[in-house]
Amino acid sequence: MSLLNAARTVARTRAAPRLNAAALSVAARGVHTLPALDYPHDALEPHISGQIMKLHHEGHHKAYVTGLNTAEEAYAKASTPKAKINLLPALKFNGGGHINHTLFWKNLAPVSQGGGDLSQGPLKDALEADFGSVDAFKKKMNTVTAAIQGSGWGWLGYNPSTKKLEVVTTANQDPLLSHVPIIGIDIWEHAFYLQYHNVKAKYLDAIWNVINFKEAERRYIEAAKQ
C-alpha cells in the first residue's frame, strides 16, 4: 500500500464514527418533511380551489411539520418527566396534523386521474354490505362529519375487531387510532371556508368528486388482510 493510500485509509477510518454520530443525531431528532402532492394545487378544481389547496398544503400542513420537529427536538432534550409530559399536547397536535394531512392528500385525486370513480371491487362490495349502498354510506359520512362541533375529521375506518367499515370522527388533529383509516375528510374551516364559506354541506357534497377510491381500496385490502 502506498503512503498516500495508507493515509486515505486512516482518514476514512477516523471520519466514519463522526459521520455515523451525525446521522444518528438527525435520526434521533426525527426530522419530518412536507410531502409533495401527486397533482398540482389547482387540479381538484372546481371541487376544491387551487387557492385552498396551496394554503392548506404549503401553509397549514407545513406548520404541523415544523411544529412536530420542534416538539420532538424539545422532547429529546427534556431532562425531567414533567418537562416531557408538558410537551405531549404539542406532539399529539402537530404529529396528528402531519399524519392526517399526509393521508388526506393521498385520498384525493383529480377527476382526470380517476377522482370520484368507485369501480366494482372489494371496497364497493364492503360499502354495500356494511351501509346498504354507496349513496347511503356517503350520506352517513357527510351527516356525521358535518355534526362535528368545532374542528376535526370524519373517517371511513376499518374496525379490526368487527371486520367492518364504520364512520367515525376525531376531534382537532387527533389521528384515528381505533380503526384503520380508509378515507379521511378534513372538516377544519381552513379546508373549505375560502370557497364554501359557512356551508359545510356543499363542501362535503363536492369532495366526493375528487375522492381517490383506488387509494381507499388499496388501504381497505391491506387492512382486511390483518
Ligand SMILES: [Fe+2]
Ligand atoms: Fe387541514
